[in-house]
Each structure stands twice: as C-alpha cells, then as structure tokens.
Amino acid sequence: MPRMFKPAFLFIGLRYTRARRRNHFISFISLTSIIGLMLGVAVLITVLSVMNGFDRELKNRILGMVPQATLNAYEPFRNWQRVVDYAKREPGVEAAAPFNHLQGMIAANGLVSGAMVTGIEPAAEKQVSIIHRHFEEGRLEDLREGEFGMVLGSGLAASLGVRSGDKVTLVMPEASLSPAGVIPRFKRFTVVGIFKVGADIDGMLAYVNLHDAGRLLHIGDKVQGVRLRMHDLFEAQQISAALAARHPEFLYSTDWTQTHGNLFNAIKMEKAMMALLLLFIVAVAAFNIVSSLVMVVTDKKADIAILRTLGASPGTIMKIFMVQGTVVGVVGTLVGVLLGVLLSLTIGDIASGIEALFNVSLFDAYFVNYLPSQLELDDVAWVSAVAFGLSFLATIYPARRAARVQPAEALRYE
Secondary structure, three states: OOOOOOOHHHHHHHHHHHOOOOOHHHHHHHHHHHHHHHHHHHHHHHHHHHHHHHHHHHHHHHHHHOOOEEEEEEEEEOOHHHHHHHHHOOOOEEEEEEEEEEEEEEEEOOEEEEEEEEEEOHHHHHHHOOHHHOEEEEOHHHOOOOOOEEEEEHHHHHHHOOOOOOEEEEEEEEEEEEOOEEEEEEEEEEEEEEEOOOEHHHHOEEEEEHHHHHHHOOOOOOEEEEEEEEOOHHHHHHHHHHHHHOOOOOEEEEEHHHHOHHHHHHHHHHHHHHHHHHHHHHHHHHHHHHHHHHHHHHHOHHHHHHHHHOOOOHHHHHHHHHHHHHHHHHHHHHHHHHHHHHHHHHHHHHHHHHHHHHOOOOOOOOOEOOOOOOOOHHHHHHHHHHHHHHHHHOOHHHHHHHHOOOHHHHHOOO
C-alpha cells in the first residue's frame, strides 16, 4: 500500500483534483472555471499593457514633438539667448529653444492643407524635440537662414503630394492691399525634409527657419517665445509658471497640460475603468469555482463521511476542498499570466498583420497610427494577486459546507 505523505489534507485534495469524476457536468464546470479565470487574467494584462503603450506614446512621441512648456512674450523680443539661459538655470529645466509661430495653410499641386508652422533654430531645437531622430528625407540642419526651406510631416507631405525638393506655398491670413483689392499673403518654400513620428502630428506640423519666420511676421530677428524641455514633464506646469511669475510684465507660460492634458487624463481614466470592468470577468470565474466546489462537495458526501469516521476533523475536511479550489485558481491564474504576457508582447504585430491581411487601417482615428503595448511587471503582479485572491476566497464557502457534513446523515442512504 503506497505511503500517504503528510499533510493528509494536501494529499487528498490533490487526489480529488486529478481524479476522474462520475459526474461529467462537475468536471465541465471546473474546466470552465479555469478557462474563465485564464481568459480574464490574460485579457486584463493585455488591455493594461495596451493602455500603458498609449500612455508611453503620448509622453515620448506627442510630448517629444509639441512643447512640454513655453515661456511666451507679450511682445516679440531680441536676445533670445538671455531668456534661454534664464530658463536653463531653473532646476528641472533640461533645455530651452526659441520659436516663432505662423498660422496659415500650405498649398501644392492644387491641394491645400492647414498646418501649424513653427520657426525654429535647428541646433537648439534638437535639445528640446525628438524631430531630428525621425527624418525620412533630409535633415533638420537643412533649414538654413534665408533659403526659405520647409520641413513637413509625412502625413502633411502625403496629403499635398510633395517630396523633398518640391515647392509649396504658405498662405498666411494677413491680408495685403493691392490694385485688385485685399488678398492674402503668399510665400514660396522649398521642401527640404520630411519626418515621420508615427502619430497624428505628422499630418499637421511643419517647420521653417527661425529667422525666415521672423521676416514673414515682420519682426526681424525677434522671437515670440522660448520652448522648454523638463527632466520631469509632470513638473512642467509648476516650473514654467514660476519662471513666468518672476517677470509677469514680460512673460506668460503655457504647458502640455493645457494642450494635451485632456488626452492624458482620458487615457488614465480609460485604463482604470477597463481594469475595473475586466476584473468582473475574473470575479465571475471565481464564482464558477464556488459552484463547481459546491457540486463536488455534494458528490463527495460519502467520502467526507468516511474520512470523518476515520478521525478527520472538520478543519481537515475544509482544507481538503480549499486545496482543490486553490489548484483551480493557481492553474487558471498561471496560464492566464503566460497567455497575457505573450499577447502583450505580440499584440502590435498581430494588429499589423490584421491590417495587412484585410487592407484596413484600424488606428487612423487615434493619436498614434499603430497599436502600442508596454508590459509592466507591476500590472502582472497585482492582476495575479487579485485573481489568486478571489479564487482562494471562493473556496471558503464550499469548504465550510463540506466541514459541516454529518457522517451518519451522509451514509444513511449509501
């Protein structure tokens, strides 16, 4: 006779888990409990990773291109280097660069598109922006003073049907008087570069040389403000406001929370709501464990009675069924974690494959045109802990019910 290792409740609980049951419906319920828990954990980890990916893309791509904070002057000013030096002396400011903003539309090949045109100093812009890392054609240094070159986002270039070397016309809203009446101002530019960040800003941003923009704005070598890059972008509002407050007659500040804060908050709220909703899937799977164990207890009443007559205490009976339910929770959670991690690491490729297979664009409506994903161990840890915790709690009621089985009553009809 094989020796039964101690503790006995663990041995019997594991034997019940592996044993083939006479009631196939109970086995089916146990299987659906494992599958439900597995799918709930996997989907929750995958969705959280995708939301983390959108959050990362907002920080790295969008806020790498648009200003994290700006110090704007009420009137254009010269000697912008003094303001840059003033800003860089502030703890928390990593870099600063001057800018001029132009408003208008860009026309080429009979097509017109609205754009946000910014005049920049190429050398300084590299310190506050990621644009120089994402050129498909040309370089940022090709924006030389007096040559009236323009760098376009790939989406904007595609909508106008232009490439490097082509001519485009900037149409500005400022009107000029002529013998023919009031007409808008036009300026011819040469496309010297095209960048692609992989976000919706590719279809709306264009850059020209800082001094060329100054000439078009009739401010000469003056600038409208200074753009800041922070060590911690979440301090952008506080730091930029403090810098502007020291010279309120001259400067005022804006920051990314005013331009893109709603998008960032929406992602955080969606992540929290998706996590809460998907936790209900895990909770439903845990309740399936309750129902399956209750049926197992009913099916095993005779075995429970025999164990009680052999000296097993109610606590031992309770532990036996808690072990059985815990095994279901552990298996479902572990398989779900493995599947969730695998999906999180490959979901971008899967989405790209679906787009290529069906020749559709699934993410054009979002601020990035692909499905980002970033797996974080903290998310995996808390999802695993919650799933296992719920499945363990689900074993308590059936186990207590098993412990209350009376041997004489259970064996009366056997």
